Amino acid sequence: MAATLATIDALLKDYYLEYIRNVMNSEVKLLKLFARTTEGWSGRQIIFPVRNSRNSGYGFRQDNSILPVAGQQGYVKSLITAKIFYGRLQLTGPSMVESRDSEGAFARALSTEIEYGMEDFKDYFNVILFGDGSGKLATIEAGITLSTVGNNTITVDSTRYFQTNQVIGFVQAGVQVASATVLTVNSTTSVTTGPATAASVLVIGNTIANNGDTGATIQGLLGIIDDGTDVGTLQGINRATNPQWRASVLSNGGVLRPLTLDLLQRGVDIAYEKGGGKIDRMIAHMGVRREYIDILTPDVRFSPLDLKGGVERELMFNGQIPFDFDRQCQYNRVYMMDTPTIRLFVQDDFHWLDEDGSILRSSAVGANGQDLWEAAMRWMGELGTDAPVRNTRIDDIFQTVENVVLNN
Numbered sequence: 136m137a138a139t140l141a142t143i144d145a146l147l148k149d150y151y152l153e154y155i156r157n158v159m160n161s162e163v164k165l166l167k168l169f170a171r172t173t174e175g176w177s178g179r180q181i182i183f184p185v186r187n188s189r190n191s192g193y194g195f196r197q198d199n200s201i202l203p204v205a206g207q208q209g210y211v212k213s214l215i216t217a218k219i220f221y222g223r224l225q226l227t228g229p230s231m232v233e234s235r236d237s238e239g240a241f242a243r244a245l246s247t248e249i250e251y252g253m254e255d256f257k258d259y260f261n262v263i264l265f266g267d268g269s270g271k272l273a274t275i276e277a278g279i280t281l282s283t284v285g286n287n288t289i290t291v292d293s294t295r296y297f298q299t300n301q302v303i304g305f306v307q308a309g310v311q312v313a314s315a316t317v318l319t320v321n322s323t324t325s326v327t328t329g330p331a332t333a334a335s336v337l338v339i340g341n342t343i344a345n346n347g348d349t350g351a352t353i354q355g356l357l358g359i360i361d362d363g364t365d366v367g368t369l370q371g372i373n374r375a376t377n378p379q380w381r382a383s384v385l386s387n388g389g390v391l392r393p394l395t396l397d398l399l400q401r402g403v404d405i406a407y408e409k410g411g412g413k414i415d416r417m418i419a420h421m422g423v424r425r426e427y428i429d430i431l432t433p434d435v436r437f438s439p440l441d442l443k444g445g446v447e448r449e450l451m452f453n454g455q456i457p458f459d460f461d462r463q464c465q466y467n468r469v470y471m472m473d474t475p476t477i478r479l480f481v482q483d484d485f486h487w488l489d490e491d492g493s494i495l496r497s498s499a500v501g502a503n504g505q506d507l508w509e510a511a512m513r514w515m516g517e518l519g520t521d522a523p524v525r526n527t528r529i530d531d532i533f534q535t536v537e538n539v540v541l542n543n
Contacts, residue, residue, distance in 0.1 A: 163261035181215040214371040222256035228506035266355035270348035272296040281331035302346040387531035402527040412473040412525025422534030471527040483515035
């Protein structure tokens with residue numbers, strides 16, 4: 136009787152490739168953009184005056200008339216304080232021992248946790264850079280009373296910023312009222328969590344943030360390039376009484392409309408007209424990129440890559456303004472930036488805490504000591520602006536949204 140694969144199965148080995156395949160998309164374009172334009176500082180806070188009104192003491196008069204009433208410049212004070220961002224990882228002593236060389240593991244547990252950990256932390260940081268400073272990741276779309284003993288299936292406007300095992304916080308009026316762990320991301324609008332820490336009643340309009348982040352996150356583009364609708368007070372300045380502290384927002388009342396070259400030009404022009412802004416960078420979601428390419432396609436010249444707006448590898452507007460795209464940008468929106476007016480003010484850049492000379496710290500002390508080792512990462516700073524009026528945001532742009540659940 137012939138030997139078969141079934142009869143020699145005990146003799147066969149499994150063949151393992153020598154490296155880990157990373158299938159997570161961790162490109163963080165906005166963070167990379169601001170990383171090139173950061174400003175360092177130390178101390179308690181950044182304070183600078185903002186000129187917000189002109190001297191109005193002028194006018195034409197007849198001979199021997201009373202002169203215009205004297206005027207003066209107007210100023211307000213801008214305040215920027217540092218926000219603190221942390222990341223932690225933990226692994227056991229035996230896990231490090233058993234994965235210390237290629238003979239026993241595909242990669243060292245310690246090195247992969249450190250490498251991929253920093254990647255994950257920056258991935259979330261990039262999401263917050265697009266936000267309004269509240270830490271909001273989603274909005275509740277259907278009322279629910281959270282269960283503290285069973286699972287909770289929650290309907291939200293979007294699940295694109297959620298991932299399995301993430302601990303999320305439920306927020307009412309700026310206060311976190313409960314938290315729970317994400318078990319599954321069911322669809323683009325549904326997420327299931329484990330039992331909540333409190334039997335809170337959630338209503339439409341309540342929000343969800345990363346656990347504990349509410350009120351502690353850095354400001355984001357949505358708050359900076361805003362006319363006061365989303366963020367009424369920015370860097371201590373009230374936008375209702377200081378119109379020069381408002382960016383221009385071209386919206387359509389929540390009704391989606393096509394992207395046009397004229398609409399983009401309006402965004403460029405209004406930034407210049409209102410504040411002398413010189414738009415030098417645009418950024419949007421990839422769905423908006425497809426809409427932009429559709430505008431340019433009828434004007435292809437000679438080569439599929441030579442579009443009216445530039446080259447597909449780096450799309451341009453008017454031949455000189457880069458039109459960039461980030462997967463974590465909100466849908467239906469274009470941010471138009473005068474980039475010198477927006478900065479990451481960094482006190483302490485991303486780094487593993489090693490002030491005592493070591494990244495790892497042991498938990499094997501005390502009566503409840505364990506063979507656990509922990510590392511922590513820290514970043515301190517804030518995203519700030521000295522002239523939001525020189526920037527523009529275009530809302531309510533139609534785009535096709537793919538039915539994809541993102542696991543960031």
